[in-house]
Amino acid sequence: MKNYLLFLSLLLLTACHNYTIDQAEVTKTLTEFGQKNKETRLKIHTKAGDLTVRLYDETPLHRANFLRLVKAGYYDDREFYRIVSGVAVQGGGGMGDQLKYTVPAEFRPRLIHKKGALAMARYSEKNPAKASSPTEFFLITKGRFYDAEELKNYPADLCNTYLKQGGEMLYDGEYTVFGELTEGFEVLDKLAKQPITEGDKPLRAVSFSVEVIE
Incomplete structure (x- = not known):
C-alpha cells in the first residue's frame, strides 16, 4: 500500500509539473490556451519590489506561453541569474531546467527593445x-542612447522613444518582444545595479515569482 501511495504521489507530482509541449503541437496548444485565457497584466515579485508588466495581444503565442507557465506554477520560485550591465536582466529556469520546445518568433515592427521591454x-x-x-x-x-542618424529607418514616434528612453535597437528582429513594464521602473533600476561576478552572474541570488493580475 505504501509503495502504491508513493507511486501515486510521484505520478501526481509529475502531472502537476508537466510544463513542456510537443514541438509539433506548440502553435495549436498555445493558440487554444490563448483563446481561453485572456489575461495580459502580471506582477513579478522581487525582494526589491514589484514589477508590473503588460503582455501584448500582438504576440499571441508568446503571451499564451508565458501565461500558461505562470498559471502552471513554473515561475513560483525562480531567479534573475544574469544581469548584463546597462542592458538587461534575464531570468527563468536557467540552463539546468530547459523545456524541450521553442516558441515561433513573433517579430512586430512596432514592438521594440525600449527600456522596460x-x-x-x-x-x-x-x-x-x-x-x-x-x-x-x-x-x-x-x-x-542612439542619435537620429542611427534611427533613420524607424518611424518618428519609435525614433523618439529610443532617443528619450534608450534601449537595444540591435535586438529588434532578433528576439521577440512580447510585453512591457508598466509599473516598477525604480525596482528595475535597483535590479540592474546589483553587483555581479564574471559572466554577468549576480553576486547574491535575485529570486522572483510571477502572479497573474488580470
Whole structure:
C-alpha cells in the first residue's frame, strides 16, 4: 500500500509539473490556451519590489506561453541569474531546467527593445528561425542612447522613444518582444545595479515569482 501511495504521489507530482509541449503541437496548444485565457497584466515579485508588466495581444503565442507557465506554477520560485550591465536582466529556469520546445518568433515592427521591454531569449544562437526559449525572458534596463542618424529607418514616434528612453535597437528582429513594464521602473533600476561576478552572474541570488493580475 505504501509503495502504491508513493507511486501515486510521484505520478501526481509529475502531472502537476508537466510544463513542456510537443514541438509539433506548440502553435495549436498555445493558440487554444490563448483563446481561453485572456489575461495580459502580471506582477513579478522581487525582494526589491514589484514589477508590473503588460503582455501584448500582438504576440499571441508568446503571451499564451508565458501565461500558461505562470498559471502552471513554473515561475513560483525562480531567479534573475544574469544581469548584463546597462542592458538587461534575464531570468527563468536557467540552463539546468530547459523545456524541450521553442516558441515561433513573433517579430512586430512596432514592438521594440525600449527600456522596460519584456522579451524572450533563445536557447541557441544557431537558430535560423530565431524561435524563442519558452522560459528564459529578459527586461531591458537601459541600453544605449542612439542619435537620429542611427534611427533613420524607424518611424518618428519609435525614433523618439529610443532617443528619450534608450534601449537595444540591435535586438529588434532578433528576439521577440512580447510585453512591457508598466509599473516598477525604480525596482528595475535597483535590479540592474546589483553587483555581479564574471559572466554577468549576480553576486547574491535575485529570486522572483510571477502572479497573474488580470
